[in-house]
Amino acid sequence: MVAGLWALLAFALVSVSPGALSAKTTTKPQEHVVEIHHFKFSPATVEAKPGDTITWKNLDAAPHTATAKQWDSAKLNHSQSWSLKVTDKGTFEYICTYHPAMKGKVVVK
Amino acid sequence: MIRNLTRVAAAALLASATISAPAMAEEGPTDMQIAHIAYTAGTLDIRYAHLALAKSNNPEVRKFAELMIQDHAAVNDLAVGLLTKLGASPEDNATSQQLIADASAKLNAMAQMQGAEFDRAYAANELGYHQFVNKTVETAFIPAVDNKEFKDLLGQALEIFKVHEQHAAHMVRVLK
Numbered sequence: 360m361v362a363g364l365w366a367l368l369a370f371a372l373v374s375v376s377p378g379a380l381s382a383k384t385t386t387k388p389q390e391h392v393v394e395i396h397h398f399k400f401s402p403a404t405v406e407a408k409p410g411d412t413i414t415w416k417n418l419d420a421a422p423h424t425a426t427a428k429q430w431d432s433a434k435l436n437h438s439q440s441w442s443l444k445v446t447d448k449g450t451f452e453y454i455c456t457y458h459p460a461m462k463g464k465v466v467v468k
Numbered sequence: 469m470i471r472n473l474t475r476v477a478a479a480a481l482l483a484s485a486t487i488s489a490p491a492m493a494e495e496g497p498t499d500m501q502i503a504h505i506a507y508t509a510g511t512l513d514i515r516y517a518h519l520a521l522a523k524s525n526n527p528e529v530r531k532f533a534e535l536m537i538q539d540h541a542a543v544n545d546l547a548v549g550l551l552t553k554l555g556a557s558p559e560d561n562a563t564s565q566q567l568i569a570d571a572s573a574k575l576n577a578m579a580q581m582q583g584a585e586f587d588r589a590y591a592a593n594e595l596g597y598h599q600f601v602n603k604t605v606e607t608a609f610i611p612a613v614d615n616k617e618f619k620d621l622l623g624q625a626l627e628i629f630k631v632h633e634q635h636a637a638h639m640v641r642v643l644k
Contacts, residue, residue, distance in 0.1 A: 398631055420546050420624040421539045421631075434538075437546060457535055458631060 392416060393463065395423050395435070395455075400463035407445050407467050416440040425463065427453035497561065499618055502609045504558035505567065506622065507547055509601050510540040512571040516593065519575055526587045532594070532639055536632065543625045550621055584643070591639040598633040602626060 388410040394401045396418040405413055415425045417435040425432040425441065429451060432441040445467045455461040497505065513536050520533035551558065578589050605626050613619045 397627060419628070420543055420621070421628045422542055436542065457538065 388412065390414065393425070394418055395425070395461075398458060398461055400425070400455075400461060403462070404464045404466060407465060409446050409448060409467060410444070411467075412442050412444045413465060414440050414442040421457070423455040423457060423461065425453050426456045427451045427465070431456075496612060497563070497609075498559065499613050499615050500556055500559040501561045501563070502613060502622075503547060503551060503556075503618065504560055504564050506605065506609065506625065507544055507558055508564040508567050510544045512567060513594075513597065514540050515571065515575060516578075516590065516597070519578060520586075520590045523579070523582070523586050524590065526584075526643075528639055528642055529587045529590060532635060533590075535635070536594070539628055539632065543621075543628060546621060546624075550617055554615070554617070588640075588643050591636060591643050595633065595636040595640050598629055598636055602629050602633055605629070 386408075389407065389412075391405045391407055391411060391413045393405060393413060393415045395415060398419065398421075400415075407413060415432055415435065417423050417437060417439055420437050422434045422436050424434060429447075430443055430453075432443075435441055445465065448467045451465040451467070453463050453465065517533035517536040517540075520529055521537075524530055524533070574593060578586060578593070581589055605622055610619055610622050610626070613622060
């Protein structure tokens with residue numbers, strides 16, 4: 360009888376574990392990519408979690424930047440990229456300093 | 469047929485910009501002549517920008533000039549990279565020579581100006597220059613170019629130069 364209960368408990372634990380694994384997967388840091396193309400950031404808004412990494416790739420012929428008050432990619436020439444690991448929660452609006460009409464937003468929550 | 473249309477369109481544009489029509493080859497420009505003209509036009513805008521940085525204290529003008537140096541150098545670098553990859557060389561031609569001669573005259577005239585007079589002249593010249601170059605690239609050069617990679621590069625360059633044109637128009641309004 361006791362052995363039967365242990366077996367039942369073991370089965371229950373095994374059947375729970377996949378769910379626990381998938382829960383872990385969702386908290387794993389994510390990689391986000393922002394393409395800079397046709398003088399736009401795409402996507403214009405990135406939603407991320409602390410620990411995620413965002414990479415900007417410049418596909419335009421013109422140099423661009425991704426510059427917020429808190430961080431700055433510096434000049435990104437054609438085909439260059441720059442990555443940022445976000446740590447603080449908040450909304451970070453950024454622009455290209457060379458072409459200030461280009462605007463983007465990073466929301467970390 | 470395309471070559472004829474290109475020749476007519478380019479000749480008309482060039483004439484309207486006081487660049488002599490005979491400068492354009494009879495059969496219309498080849499890809500390598502277009503490459504030379506486009507590269508020359510970019511280089512000349514960089515020269516205008518260096519003059520602006522030497523003469524102007526206006527932050528708006530200086531920022532624009534720095535952008536022109538950066539963006540036109542970037543486009544020209546990409547063009548050189550493509551030509552190197554293709555194993556091709558740009559071909560000097562009468563239109564390029566005429567552009568250089570016209571720019572030299574303008575640079576000399578602008579070099580005599582000071583202060584706000586220079587700033588306004590620079591802004592107006594940048595607007596007119598980009599309007600002229602953009603129209604030529606869009607309606608004459610891109611349709612005429614045979615090489616797909618070069619056509620794509622001209623398309624990317626045009627996108628940048630249209631942003632410059634808008635920026636120059638803003639600068640003209642601000643400096644009035």
